[in-house]
Amino acid sequence: MNANDTNTFGADARLIALDWGTSSLRAWLLGGGGAVLDTCAAPLGVQQVPEGDFAGVYARLTAAWRTAAPGLPALAAGMIGSAQGWREAPYQVCPADAGALGTGLIEVDTGCGGRLHIVPGLRVEAALPDVMRGEETQILGALAVEPALAANARLVLPGTHSKWVTVRDGRIERFATYMTGELFAVLRAHSILGRPAREAGATGDAAAFARGVATVRDAADGLFPLLFSARTLVLRGALDAAHSLDYLSGLLIGEELRCALAGAATPAPVLIGDPALCERYLRALALFGVTDARSLDNTAPAGLWRIAVAAGLVTDTPAAEPAQC
Amino acid sequence: MNANDTNTFGADARLIALDWGTSSLRAWLLGGGGAVLDTCAAPLGVQQVPEGDFAGVYARLTAAWRTAAPGLPALAAGMIGSAQGWREAPYQVCPADAGALGTGLIEVDTGCGGRLHIVPGLRVEAALPDVMRGEETQILGALAVEPALAANARLVLPGTHSKWVTVRDGRIERFATYMTGELFAVLRAHSILGRPAREAGATGDAAAFARGVATVRDAADGLFPLLFSARTLVLRGALDAAHSLDYLSGLLIGEELRCALAGAATPAPVLIGDPALCERYLRALALFGVTDARSLDNTAPAGLWRIAVAAGLVTDTPAAEPAQC
Structure with a gap:
């Protein structure tokens, strides 16, 4: 965005929408119907904001939008609503829809005019509970898109x-x-399994990845007894050190699929997220015989729009028409 | 050991025996029949020796023994024989006994008089190979003891x-x-699962450990889908942050047992190693219904003696008797 753009979207702007995660921050200026008018991103995730100055980051990132369209509502999803974020938004309990998430919004004073609403995460109530923050918004976005x-x-x-x-x-x-x-990240950086690739210089290798996936797919007890093979195969000269991380990635993603696919053949998985990572999962799924999976790109802005509508922060009308008298 | 002791064991001394692992070095002066005459230890494992000066460490650690009983043979097992150690001792292939290990010894010039023999590790030849270095010696020690x-x-x-x-x-x-x-070590130090205990200060809790073991024991797909529960149970207030590492330890050791015990009911496991760690495994085994397991303490010196005998470095006679004319 540059200064010349501000007047082109000022009249249509309806919502400042943020996906504020652990390691990155993405923001969109949304218009009528959730149309993306402008976007920006910064490596200023919750863990990267110096001294927890979330207000300062928010003010700088959204300054031009707020100048062009004063008084816009603002909505954020992700770890910004965790105990480590700006302010904690207590989890809503599953099952939940956009309405339930909308009723659970909390607010912070941005310090630069107006308030920022924060989407609560979701919790599964069970003997072993589970939680998410941010993904619930992407999921609702997927349901809005399809x-x-x-x-x-x-x-x-x-x-x-x-x-x-x-x-x-x-x-x-x-x-x-x-x-x-x-x-994968901690094993690569800190374990003996990452060392060969750290020393040799890792290079991507689709065959090593597929080998890892197939190895865990065919194993009686899954990943745990196989992990050390990412080292012994290299020692034995049966796996290139430079490809060993792709083999390890195959073992880990393969184990995820082995467990997640157990006893659940339908419906076909729909992946949401980074295209390169989704493509990797699609290759792994194919090795498990799942060939009807597909992926969607980032659905966070659509989800933020949907929750904002459900919460009454915006109305779901198309872009403004010239006034009728 | 102090200077006054040297003369008490000089006449009986037969072998300098070392278990030189990744993180620690233990050494024994062995007499007739493998009797332990003296012992010392240092936190000078293969990864801790400055600039790879293994000769310097060896010379300092064994100086008094070599002075008291010049010309003793010396034998070491463990990672000292790896590519990162003093000199690489190529793996012997399973099945293997003390004789096979004895024929695979390699030698280094200690630089302080005499040579040090190094025990090769063992390798399993299979599509997914496996390796050990040091444990083979403890195993042979267990067979010597029992x-x-x-x-x-x-x-x-x-x-x-x-x-x-x-x-x-x-x-x-x-x-x-x-x-x-x-x-466990990388998750504790570097993952989100270690954070609650790092912040709260971890304290041991046998119930949390048992809970982790039982949770993975009763799970259809094992550890992988359960790992995140070490975080969510803390978030939910259902697990004390200070006990969360013991729960994680239970999940991991439980997964090891779930896989290793599958389809193999006999014979009863015999554990070898650190007594506190063995006791933890015995508790976990009992939760899997294995109540006839037991443990042996350090069997490395007995194993080193046995391999030295097999290799002809020493003869397996009892301590020297007064000479008969």
Whole structure:
């Protein structure tokens, strides 16, 4: 965005929408019907904001939008609503729809005019509870983008903490978390399994990834007895050190699929998230015989719009028409 | 040891024996029949030796013994024989007994008079190979201490890389590695699962450990879908943050047992290693209904003696008797 743009979207602007996660912050200026008028991003996730100055980050990032269109409502989802964020938004309990999330919004004074509403995360109540913050908004966005998913869908959000989500009758019914991405990151950086690739210089290798997926798919007891093979295969000269991280990634994603697919053949998974990561999951799913999965790109702005409508922060009318007298 | 002791064991001394692992070094002066005459230890594992000066460490640690009993043979097992150690001792292939290990010894010039022999590790040849270095010596020590184990035993060496070992007809037939200890260490230090205990200050709690073991024991798909519960139970107030590491430890050790015990009811496991860690495994085994397991303390010196005998470095006679004319 530059200064010249401000007048082009000022009249249509309806909502400042933020996906404020652990490691990154993305923001959109949304117009009528949730149309994206402008966007910006910064590596200023909750963990990266110096001294917790969330108000300062918010003020700088949204300054031009607020100048062009004063008084806009603002809505944020993600870890900004956690205990480590700006202010904690208590979890809503599953099953939940947009309305339930809308009634759970909390507010903070931005310090630069107006208030920021924050979407609560979701909790599964069970002997082993589960939680999400931010993904609930992407899920509602997916249902807004593809209304046919609302009746019965299995949504998958791969990532640091992958989520497998069951949607039924328009509600997020339940979900399960797999720490696949975080496990890969800590093993790569801090374990003996990451060392060969750290020393050799890792290069991507689709065959090594597929080998890891197939190995865990065919194992009686899953990942745990196989983990050390990411080292012994390299020692034995049977796996290139530079490809060993892709083999490890295959083991971990394969284990996620082995567990998540157990006993649940339908409906076909719909993936939401980073296109490169979704493509990796699609390759792994194909090795499990799941060939009808597909992926959606970022659905967070659509979800923020939907929740803002449900909460009455905006009305879901199209862009303003010239006034009729 | 102090200077006054040197003359008390000089005449009986037969072997300088070392267990030189990744993080620690233990050494024994062994007499006739493998009797321990003296012992010392230092936090100078292969990764802790400055600039790879293994010769300097060896010279300092054994100086008094070599002075008191010049010309003793010396034998070391463990990671000192790896590519990161003093000199690499190529793996012997399973099945293997003390004789096979004895023929695979390599030698280094100690630089302080005499040579140090190094025990090779063991390798399982399979599509997914496996390796050990140091444990093979403890296993042979267990068979020396309890000869009845040689016919048919299941030995378990808990640790950073736990080993489950099948012994049959006096030979180490095969084994499998579980990265339980390393996984716990990296998750504790570097993942979101370690954070609550890092902030609250971890305290041991046997009930939390048992809860983790039982949770994974009763789970259809094992550990992977449960890992995040070490966080969500704390968030929910259903697990004390200070006890969350013991719960995580229970999940990990429980997963090791779930996999290793699958389809193998006999013989009863015999554990070898650190007594506190073995006791933890015994508690976990009992939760899996395995109540006839037991543990042995450090069997490394007995194993080093046995390999030295097999290699002809020493003769297996009792302590020297007064000379007969």
